[in-house]
Amino acid sequence: MEAQPRKGYILLADISGYTAFMANSELAHAPLVLGHIIQFLTKELTPTLQLAEVEGDALFLYATEEAITRGELLMELVESTYINFRINKRTMSHNITCPCRACQEVSRLDLKFVIHYGEFVLQKIAGKVKPIGSSVNLAHRLLKNTVSEATGWNGYVLFSNICIDKMGISPENIYHGSESYKHFGSINITAVNFDEKYLEYTSNSRDYIAENESDVNVEYTFTAPPPIIWDWLCDPDKRNRWYAGNKANWVIKDRPGGRTGTESQNHCTNSNFIEHVLDWRPFHYYTVCNKRGWINAKITGELDEVNGGTHFQWRLRLLGKLPRQLLRLISKFIAHKVLEMNASLGNLELLSKENFMKYKDQERDTHEVEHRNLAQV
Structure with a gap:
């Protein structure tokens, strides 16, 4: 029996700056910091989305189009997660008393999201059910993008234009661009600055x-x-x-x-x-x-x-x-x-x-x- 193709959203939540953080931090405490953040992100993003896998310093999640019928919900989910991440990080930095570099460098970490809409099949691989297919591969490729170089943003969400059109939203203060990948060609994307959203959220009365x-x-x-x-x-x-x-x-x-x-x-x-x-x-x-x-x-x-x-x-x-x-x-x-x-x-x-x-x-x-x-x- 063949797996049935499905359509839906593929989301990757990536901890920005973690490679440099690991390179400059003590091995004893760095994994504890990562574990805390991964646990936090999992709690924020599920059960609205299904967790497919933890990929080192990133989470791979998905939802079928039947599960997300209102596109704004997906935008609200990642925006709320980012804001809560920043609040959580600020609290962690304030409460940390350990002088090691890992604990002192927590404030430098940030968070970015990539979201794509497309077709996939669900298969059980190494004991886990997760989506596979060309759309999943493209979503992972989109993690390597030029948004930060073009805008200076560290915390953001990147949508493929296919995805944002499906969601039916047109957010303000966005960046339009394109990314090129082997086998996929040029992919039009839209990105939203989440650092700006966080500042708005915390400053507004x-x-x-x-x-x-x-x-x-x-x-x-x-x-x-x-x-x-x-x-x-x-x-x-x-x-x-x-x-x-x-x-x-x-x-x-x-x-x-x-x-x-x-x-x-x-x-x-x-x-x-x-x-x-x-x-x-x-x-x-x-x-x-x-x-x-x-x-x-x-x-x-x-x-x-x-x-x-x-x-x-x-x-x-x-x-x-x-x-x-x-x-x-x-x-x-x-x-x-x-x-x-x-x-x-x-x-x-x-x-x-x-x-x-x-x-x-x-x-x-x-x-x-x-x-x-x-x-x-």
């Missing part, structure tokens, strides 16, 4: 409703991890499926940055509310303001990982000149009677869990099929 500032706080614990729940919360098509009573029909209105982010807008054609994105921190929290007439409802949705799942808090504060006590009563009516948030989040759990478990079952079945195929050879 937060727009956030704390629990003690909200009129209503609805909590729910989901089975799936934060990136999966985030996707169900933020994808307009998915949102329409879990709101109780089929009351929502959200559509994309405006994406001034080429993707969802601050200043983006959505429109609910059923209720005629316009949703303005005020703050956008993927997998952590979002803050939006839903406006129609005199109603101005500010909402923060916050996600925290709990035992592999997600604890979610949905907080609403109604803005206006009416007395706060009256605004609080109206807020509770909106949350519990109009939006039926408890029932809606219950629907979200059923849908996200079913989808997440179905995907995990498909991956398990694929691994079993590849194991049987290998045994027949």
